Amino acid sequence: MKFASFTHQGRAAWGAVTDGGVIDLSARHGARWPSLRAVIEQGALPQIGDLAAGQVADFAVADIAYSIPITQPEKILCVGVNFPDRNAEYKDGQENPPYMSLFPRFARSFTGHGQPLIRPPESVQLDYEGEVTIVIGKGGRRIAEAAALAHIAALTLCNEGTIRDWVRHAKFNVTQGKNWDRSGAIGPWIVPFTDESQLADIALETRVNGEVRQRDRTSRMMFGFAQIIAYISTFTTLVPGDVIVCGTPTGAGARFDPPIWLKPGDVVEVMAEGIGTLTNTIADEVL
Numbered sequence: 518m519k520f521a522s523f524t525h526q527g528r529a530a531w532g533a534v535t536d537g538g539v540i541d542l543s544a545r546h547g548a549r550w551p552s553l554r555a556v557i558e559q560g561a562l563p564q565i566g567d568l569a570a571g572q573v574a575d576f577a578v579a580d581i582a583y584s585i586p587i588t589q590p591e592k593i594l595c596v597g598v599n600f601p602d603r604n605a606e607y608k609d610g611q612e613n614p615p616y617m618s619l620f621p622r623f624a625r626s627f628t629g630h631g632q633p634l635i636r637p638p639e640s641v642q643l644d645y646e647g648e649v650t651i652v653i654g655k656g657g658r659r660i661a662e663a664a665a666l667a668h669i670a671a672l673t674l675c676n677e678g679t680i681r682d683w684v685r686h687a688k689f690n691v692t693q694g695k696n697w698d699r700s701g702a703i704g705p706w707i708v709p710f711t712d713e714s715q716l717a718d719i720a721l722e723t724r725v726n727g728e729v730r731q732r733d734r735t736s737r738m739m740f741g742f743a744q745i746i747a748y749i750s751t752f753t754t755l756v757p758g759d760v761i762v763c764g765t766p767t768g769a770g771a772r773f774d775p776p777i778w779l780k781p782g783d784v785v786e787v788m789a790e791g792i793g794t795l796t797n798t799i800a801d802e803v804l
Contacts, residue, residue: 518570518708518709519533519534519535519705519707519793520532520553520565520586520671520709521533521534521581521583521586522553522587522629523581523582523583523584523629524581524582524584525541525576525582529584529588530543530544530547530581531553533566533569533572534705534706535574537573538576538578539574539577539580540569540573540574540575541576542565542568546565552587552588553586553587553588554587554589554590554757557587557652557654557758558757560654560655562654562670562709563709566709582629583630583631583632583705583706584629584704585624585628585629585703586703586704586705586707587703587707587758587760590759591756591759592621592753592755592756592759593622593623593624593627593760593761593762594620594621594622594759594761594762595621595648595762596618596619596761596762596764597617597618597620597691598614598739598764599617599739599740599763599765600737600738600739600764600765600766602766617739617740617745619749620691620692622695622696622701622762623696625699626695626696626698626699626700626701627675627699627701628701628702628797629705630702630706630795630797631797632702632797632798633699633797634678634699634700634701634798634799634800635699635700635802636801636802637697637700638801638804640680640681640682640683641778641780642680642681642771642776643679643680643681643700643778643779644770644771644779645676645679645725645730645769645779645785646675646679646723646769647674647676647721647723647787647788647795648674648676648721648762648765649672649675649716649719649735649763649789650674650703650763651669651671651673651710651716651742651746651760651761651763652671652672652673652707652758652761653668653669653760653761654669655668655670656756657750657754658750658754658755659750659751660747660750662743662747663743665742665745665746666710666713666743666746669742669746670707670709670710671707672707672708672710672716672791673704673706673707673760674703674704674789674792674793674795675702675762675795676702676785676787676795677695677701678701678779679691679694679700679701679769680694680700681771702795703760703795704795706793708791716735717736718734718736719734719735719789719790719792720732720734720789721733721734721787721788722787722788722789723766723786723787723788724785724788725770725779725784725785726783727784731765731766732768733767738763740764745761746761749761780799781798782798782799783798783799784796784797784798785797785799
């Protein structure tokens with residue numbers, strides 16, 4: 518089952534997305550679980566799945582506006598350069614870096630499925646990065662790699678939109694190019710994580726205006742999902758609802774000659790087996 522955060526007629530809500538429409542579980546159970554993060558904190562994803570079963574949809578999908586699934590996460594951490602072909606783009610002679618690259622993103626730098634990514638007036642270099650994303654369900658510090666997958670609550674998708682020239686403003690960090698308001702997207706929903714086979718070999722693909730730009734499989738990631746959780750939890754305590762964006766394949770717009778930047782009117786789709794499709798258009802920021 519798929520669970521989403523959304524707004525309906527201006528009211529923030531969460532519920533289940535089905536073939537028949539959207540079941541507003543927040544209207545029924547919001548006093549107990551005011552958000553999907555609260556559901557995850559209480560380990561209640563299986564319970565709300567049972568509560569949604571057999572319920573009639575309250576509205577059509579077309580009547581809601583998707584928000585990012587976990588609307589107020591404590592942390593959003595992103596893994597950079599996590600596919601071999603992506604690593605080769607840097608041409609630094611390093612086959613496999615010994616440690617993963619990480620950077621933070623703020624929740625307001627993301628928007629939901631179906632919403633436009635915003636290109637700021639300061640730069641035309643808005644780029645896409647399709648990524649599989651995990652949501653932490655069970656928190657912890659110094660989590661052993663062998664036990665790490667048990668700490669995942671759900672899976673989702675991310676278009677980790679980036680302002681390319683701004684990631685090069687400094688010598689060692691990319692944070693300022695990664696955190697423009699509504700420059701990326703997460704969603705459309707979360708899919709509960711049940712066993713490691715869901716993550717073993719996911720086909721991940723990004724399309725721009727129907728053209729395949731990125732394509733790879735999670736089995737080829739240099740740092741696997743369990744490694745990511747174990748490494749991050751060494752230096753920071755993970756808590757339920759934390760979001761970890763796990764890396765993008767080669768093929769971003771910056772790597773074309775000349776580069777191909779996103780522009781108003783473009784449609785970007787990030788697709789992954791067993792999770793769904795995250796779709797966004799592009800719009801210029803209105804000042």
